[in-house]
Amino acid sequence: MEAxxxxxxxxxxxxxxxxxxxxxxxxALAAGGLLRIWTLRKFFEVSGDSQLYGGxxxxxxxxxxxxxxxxxxxxxSTLIRLPGYPLFLAACFRIFGMENYFSAACIQILLELxxxxxxxxxxxRVSPPALRMRSAHATLWLAALCPFTAIYxxxxxxxxxxxxxxxxALWALARFQDTQGWGSALAFTFAVSFAALxxxxxxxxxxxxFLPMLFATPRALSPVAKSNSGWGSISIAxxxxxxxxxxxxxxxxxxxxxxxxxxxxxxxxxxxxxxxxYATDPGEDTWPGWQRWVKTWCLDxxxxxxxxxxxxxxxLDIKQLPSRAIDSSAQYAxxxxxxxxxxxxxxxxxxxxxxxxxxxxxxxxxAHPFRxxxxxxxxxxxxxxxxxxxxxxxxxxxxxxxxxxxxxxxFSWFYAGLNAFYLLLGLAGLLLRPRLWxxxxxxxxxxxxxxxxxxAPEARYTIECFPMLFVLGGIALGRLFxxxxxxxxxx
Numbered sequence: 001m002e003a004x005x006x007x008x009x010x011x012x013x014x015x016x017x018x019x020x021x022x023x024x025x026x027x028a029l030a031a032g033g034l035l036r037i038w039t040l041r042k043f044f045e046v047s048g049d050s051q052l053y054g055g056x057x058x059x060x061x062x063x064x065x066x067x068x069x070x071x072x073x074x075x076x077s078t079l080i081r082l083p084g085y086p087l088f089l090a091a092c093f094r095i096f097g098m099e100n101y102f103s104a105a106c107i108q109i110l111l112e113l114x115x116x117x118x119x120x121x122x123x124x125r126v127s128p129p130a131l132r133m134r135s136a137h138a139t140l141w142l143a144a145l146c147p148f149t150a151i152y153x154x155x156x157x158x159x160x161x162x163x164x165x166x167x168x169a170l171w172a173l174a175r176f177q178d179t180q181g182w183g184s185a186l187a188f189t190f191a192v193s194f195a196a197l198x199x200x201x202x203x204x205x206x207x208x209x210f211l212p213m214l215f216a217t218p219r220a221l222s223p224v225a226k227s228n229s230g231w232g233s234i235s236i237a238x239x240x241x242x243x244x245x246x247x248x249x250x251x252x253x254x255x256x257x258x259x260x261x262x263x264x265x266x267x268x269x270x271x272x273x274x275x276x277x278y279a280t281d282p283g284e285d286t287w288p289g290w291q292r293w294v295k296t297w298c299l300d301x302x303x304x305x306x307x308x309x310x311x312x313x314x315x316l317d318i319k320q321l322p323s324r325a326i327d328s329s330a331q332y333a334x335x336x337x338x339x340x341x342x343x344x345x346x347x348x349x350x351x352x353x354x355x356x357x358x359x360x361x362x363x364x365x366x367a368h369p370f371r372x373x374x375x376x377x378x379x380x381x382x383x384x385x386x387x388x389x390x391x392x393x394x395x396x397x398x399x400x401x402x403x404x405x406x407x408x409x410x411f412s413w414f415y416a417g418l419n420a421f422y423l424l425l426g427l428a429g430l431l432l433r434p435r436l437w438x439x440x441x442x443x444x445x446x447x448x449x450x451x452x453x454x455x456a457p458e459a460r461y462t463i464e465c466f467p468m469l470f471v472l473g474g475i476a477l478g479r480l481f482x483x484x485x486x487x488x489x490x491x
Contacts, residue, residue, distance in 0.1 A: 024137055025120070029113055032144025036109045039147075040154035043392060046101045050156040053081065054099060057089035061098070066263075079264050079272055080279040084197030085158045101156045108160040112153040115167035116143035119467055122167070123474045125174040126435035131478040138481070139474025143167075148389045148419065149466055155392065158198045159463050165195035166467040169205050174436060177216045182245060188213060189249040193256060200274040201450060201464075206253065208443035212436065214246055287311075287349050289358025294455045296364040296372050297325035300383045302397045304456035312348050327367065334360055377452035384457045385423065385448075388415040391459055422469050429472025432479055440468040 046054070052068070059067045059075060066083060067075040089104055096103035120140035127135040143149070152159035169191035176184035192209070195202030257273050264272040268282045278286045294308055299322070306320045316339045318332075326332045338360070341353055365372045388399065390412055396405060399412035430437055444465045451461055 021133065021137070025117075025140060028137075028140045028144045029116065032113055032116060032150070033109070035145060035147065036112065036150045036153045039151045040102075040105055040109065043151060044102065044105060044154050046156055050101060053085050053089055053156065053158075054093075054101060056081065056083075056086035057093055058098065060086060060090045061093060076281075077267050078281055079268060079270075079275065080281055082197050082200065082275045083260065084194060084199075085161065087197075088161060089156070104156050105154050108156075108164075109153045111164040112149065112160050113144070115164040115467070116140055116470075118167045118171040119143050119470050120474070122171040122174045123471045123478075125171075125178060126437075126471070127475050127478060128434070131475065131482055133478075134481045135475045135478030137474075138477035139470050142422070142425070142473050142477070143467075143470040146422070146466065146470070147415075148422075149463060151392050152460070152463060159460055162195055162198050162202055162464050163467060165191045165198065165202065166205055166464055169195065169209055170436070170440075170467060170471065173209050173213055173439075176213060177435070180216060180245075185213075185245045185249050186252075189253045193253045196274070197256060201447065201461075203274065204443060204446050204450065208446055209439055212439050285349070285351075285354070287354045287357075289354040289356070289361065290349060291455050293357040293361035293364075295376065296361050296368075297322065297376070298456055299324070299376060299379045301387065301391060301457055301459060304458060305397060308456040311342075315347055316342055327364065331360070331364070380454065380457040381448050381451045384451055384459050384462045386416070386419065387459050388412040389419055389459050390415055422466070422473060425473030425476050426469035427472075428476035429474070432475055434472070434475050437472070440472065444468060 055069055056066060056078070059065050059069065063075060065075055065077065066086070068078045068080075069075055089101075092104040092107060093100060117140065120136045120143070123139035124132045124136040149160070149163055152163070169188055172184045172188035172191055175181075176188060188209075192203075192206035195205045261271065261273045264270055270282050276286075278291075280286055290311065298304065298308060303320075303322060307316065310316055318336050318339050321335070326335060334356075338353065338356055342349065345353065390399060395408045395412060398404065399408055402409040430441060447462070447465055451457070454461075
């Protein structure tokens, strides 16, 4: 008789049952709640993108228009941001009061703690039966106590709702594979639609997880039955069985984007189903020459903060450029001249100036194509994965200069180590190959590939991968704890 593989599911049981399990889960959620409340008290701030989203929400409530307000108070219709987060803020403002960003942050904390529970249940479903309880608890603790996601729950930004949407999608997919019910299918549909409505890159959640949803096979089938029937026959039979669910859910998932696309066509006469790459309305300049030049040298968040974010409207200081931005004395002279012309133009870009930045970029790319097309994109992606996640903390950009700030440097290296800990746990979980591991890996690969195309790296762009790391890391810890429990003390 063929032995059932470890990943074969048995009859579903409560993931967190028994007094000890309930106590452990309650302590984990309480600790996670306290961590997020502390970050809310210490680091809550409304600025930049938060104010932009809030302005759109106010205009929806007060004027019924999806628009931004210019300096004179006039409303201008816009498509620079997807409507998901402005609608979320509008709901919070309607219930708790206009411009009550604090209430929105509190709702985000509740959403993220719910997401921690969903990830624990997901880990329970995709783990080998012998590891389920340990994996679920480890996942819950990893998610609840992660400071990298916790700090975004206290910020009126899209990151925390996106993390919740990814967690909901993972849980719904794992549950659908077990039950193939309408509830799981609709929850998955909401999750992938909500993620894409929050951020354009949120569409990657649906792109990575749609296939296992489409070809979900009944988990109750025995290995012998699967072997006798053949995977192709089972997949076709499963597709026929729940094909109507997939079709209905697919239409529901596309419905809000159809409305958004029609609105953009009617208002701006452009086909825009998501949001523009550079968050610009039709007719606004994107400065392609400048963007191309930045990609020839920008490698880390320091350059993003000191140079990229300053254009337009802020000063450009050539002394803040890294050495890799200039290859010769002639390039230095040309770069200094372009910075001078930009300053003389009132810290604003012009079409002619942008073209000259583009020419400079072309020269640098032609001289070093491998660096420009391979090394720098991979370096930016690596920076977003491994750098200390201290961008939301009151820590200097040059955190590695120990002689300038001993405590900040030590703390930053601790954060770098903690980030590496989560990454290594996720890798260990992948090596154990639990159910859904190829699709979780696919999402992270797709997201990393997308990050290779951007000009200015920010560590927050990889936060959306942490739900996968929590589940995979929890499974790895579950295997470790199971192995330790089997070790007998020496006589």
